[in-house]
Amino acid sequence: MTAGRLPVRKTYKLFVGGAFPRSESGRSYPVRSADGEQVLAWVAQGSRKDLRDAVRAARGAQAGWAGRTAYNRGQVLYRVAEVLEGRAAQLAAEVAAAGAADPEGEVATAIDRWVWYAGWADKVQMVAGTRNPVAGPFWNVSAPEATGVVGVVAPEVPSLLGLVTRLAPALAAGNAVVALSSERWPLAAATLGEVLATSDVPAGVVNVVSGRTAELLPWLAGHRDVDALDLTGAPIGLWADAARAAAPSTKRVVPPALDDRWLDDDEQSPADVLATMEIKTVWHPAGT
Amino acid sequence: MLAEIEHPDPGPTRLAVGGPVAADGPRSVDGRVLRVPAVDAVGLEERAAALGGRSVKREAKLGALSLLIRCIDLTTLEGADTPGRVQGMCAKARRPEPADRTVPPVAAVCVYPSLVPVAREALVGSGVKVASVAGAFPSGQSELSVRLADISSAVAAGADEIDIVLNRGAFLAGDHRRAFDEVVLAREACGPAHLKVILETGELGTYDQVRKASTLAMAAGADFIKTSTGKVPSAATLPMALCMAEAIRDFADQTGRQVGLKAAGGVRTAKQGWQYLVVIQEVLGPAWLTPDLFRVGASGLLNDVLLQLRFQASGHYARPDDVSTD
Numbered sequence A: 001m002t003a004g005r006l007p008v009r010k011t012y013k014l015f016v017g018g019a020f021p022r023s024e025s026g027r028s029y030p031v032r033s034a035d036g037e038q039v040l041a042w043v044a045q046g047s048r049k050d051l052r053d054a055v056r057a058a059r060g061a062q063a064g065w066a067g068r069t070a071y072n073r074g075q076v077l078y079r080v081a082e083v084l085e086g087r088a089a090q091l092a093a094e095v096a097a098a099g100a101a102d103p104e105g106e107v108a109t110a111i112d113r114w115v116w117y118a119g120w121a122d123k124v125q126m127v128a129g130t131r132n133p134v135a136g137p138f139w140n141v142s143a144p145e146a147t148g149v150v151g152v153v154a155p156e157v158p159s160l161l162g163l164v165t166r167l168a169p170a171l172a173a174g175n176a177v178v179a180l181s182s183e184r185w186p187l188a189a190a191t192l193g194e195v196l197a198t199s200d201v202p203a204g205v206v207n208v209v210s211g212r213t214a215e216l217l218p219w220l221a222g223h224r225d226v227d228a229l230d231l232t233g234a235p236i237g238l239w240a241d242a243a244r245a246a247a248p249s250t251k252r253v254v255p256p257a258l259d260d261r262w263l264d265d266d267e268q269s270p271a272d273v274l275a276t277m278e279i280k281t282v283w284h285p286a287g288t
Numbered sequence B: 001m002l003a004e005i006e007h008p009d010p011g012p013t014r015l016a017v018g019g020p021v022a023a024d025g026p027r028s029v030d031g032r033v034l035r036v037p038a039v040d041a042v043g044l045e046e047r048a049a050a051l052g053g054r055s056v057k058r059e060a061k062l063g064a065l066s067l068l069i070r071c072i073d074l075t076t077l078e079g080a081d082t083p084g085r086v087q088g089m090c091a092k093a094r095r096p097e098p099a100d101r102t103v104p105p106v107a108a109v110c111v112y113p114s115l116v117p118v119a120r121e122a123l124v125g126s127g128v129k130v131a132s133v134a135g136a137f138p139s140g141q142s143e144l145s146v147r148l149a150d151i152s153s154a155v156a157a158g159a160d161e162i163d164i165v166l167n168r169g170a171f172l173a174g175d176h177r178r179a180f181d182e183v184v185l186a187r188e189a190c191g192p193a194h195l196k197v198i199l200e201t202g203e204l205g206t207y208d209q210v211r212k213a214s215t216l217a218m219a220a221g222a223d224f225i226k227t228s229t230g231k232v233p234s235a236a237t238l239p240m241a242l243c244m245a246e247a248i249r250d251f252a253d254q255t256g257r258q259v260g261l262k263a264a265g266g267v268r269t270a271k272q273g274w275q276y277l278v279v280i281q282e283v284l285g286p287a288w289l290t291p292d293l294f295r296v297g298a299s300g301l302l303n304d305v306l307l308q309l310r311f312q313a314s315g316h317y318a319r320p321d322d323v324s325t326d
Helices: A048-067 A070-086 A088-097 A103-120 A124-128 A161-172 A187-197 A213-222 A236-249 A270-274 B041-052 B058-070 B083-094 B113-122 B144-156 B168-172 B176-190 B207-219 B238-255 B270-283 B301-314
Strands: A028-032 A039-044 A130-132 A138-146 A149-153 A176-180 A206-209 A228-230 A252-254 A277-285 B002-004 B016-018 B072-075 B108-111 B129-133 B161-165 B194-198 B224-226 B260-264 B294-298
Touching (some): A039 A187, A048 A149, A070 A161, A088 A187, A124 A270, A149 A213, A161 A176, A161 A187, A176 A213, A187 A206, A213 A236, B072 B260, B072 B301, B083 B113, B113 B129, B144 B161, B144 B176, B161 B176, B176 B194, B194 B260, B207 B224, B224 B294, B238 B260
Parallel strands (some): A149 A228, A176 A206, B072 B294, B108 B129, B129 B161, B194 B224, B224 B260, B260 B294
Antiparallel strands (some): A130 A138
């Protein structure tokens, strides 16, 4: 029976608010194999309105996510890594189709990195928080808090590891994320969305929009309800305009990476968790 | 056995109900029957969906947003309402967008009777009307005398418009006569104030019932018919509003009297708002696209309209935190 069977192909869609909608624009675009010979899939091509919906979903989910205990956030993120492990073969196939030299290695690094950041969820505040010496009768403490809604631009390659490297620290910090996936190779990012949807991450905390980066980034950067913009994976040519569009709403902007050493362990750091956090300082009268 | 009831409008028409209204609807004295046709539910919902899907862009959108603001009854109906909160809302009603004088004030603010004097004072000279719910809102389940006294005192306190609920208990039990008579008495108790009758469509169950209740309320003298209280889960829907708009159109055709429509409850986004405008335009025509004959009761809608206007002006998506709530 299985000899002449037609495979059931997956429709790659957006991941917004915990659901998998097509683009409201009705558009999709073909994703080709690395050699350009074969169309791997038609993927939803997100529009500015999809992006707007994603930001709305993220805003609605952010306070609840940040309000969880840091320990619980870490548990949920660890759970994501568990589910990722079960999808490793599928992710490796999608990464391989994107021309990765070592797909299994990339997926393994992505999972390990995710676990590493899961561990930071309940430690970053202790490590980065301080008690400040002040010249007065005050007890003065500073602690990092989630910035809010963070826009993440994933690099073109590595298509999975690049997104994971920027997404996981932002989540550990307690942010909600709207991510633009790799334009040429969005398949693994779409599958990551399916993993997130089935691993206790509340709906809306992560939203993944596929499409044309040059079309979508200006809208993400100009959106007043996005609090930070991580351009680490953004094409260098779009950097200046995005930063300019982000300025009127005083977004925190993380600049593009000038190297492509995504696989190195140097690419993971608590500084990347702090990159999307704000330091809150409290002055409290010192009682006697 | 026709029971005559003086129609409260100054016009010459005298309306009355005869027999069980359920059978053939309220009758007019001069022999004309106010027909209450059966509603084609499938067709109605299809039409509402088609009208709701219509694209409103650019200048039309800006016009719709401005009109929506002028038609809003800015509402707060909470147990936790304080004078300060109502004053804040009134300030917003006068100048919804403090930085932009071209944004018009809303039509009215809608509060509980005890806060009418506060709203009255805060709105002096603004042209914004004060509306008050009354008559044991939102259930209407009190003695008639109590409900009428509630209405009278709200009017005495300075309310320009009174929103009452239809006696659904009587209506659903088949006692249309009582429901009708109570609206007539409420109309008298209102005196110079405008009367809006809330049908609470979510509790009436079917479009046929909504259609019947609409005609009953209009025949009894309502100046506006209103979809919902906003206090039950199933609030205003586009098909329900379409059903009521058709009743208003037929009533106007038969009696010459123009009754207004107020959508309330669940209208939160600007897009929902202009969908109602499209329904009004297509069923009742441009004559109804004024604050005198169309209102939308809402608390959150105004902010979404303001965000839309900011988006149109700046080209960037706006931040909901940038506009005031309460």
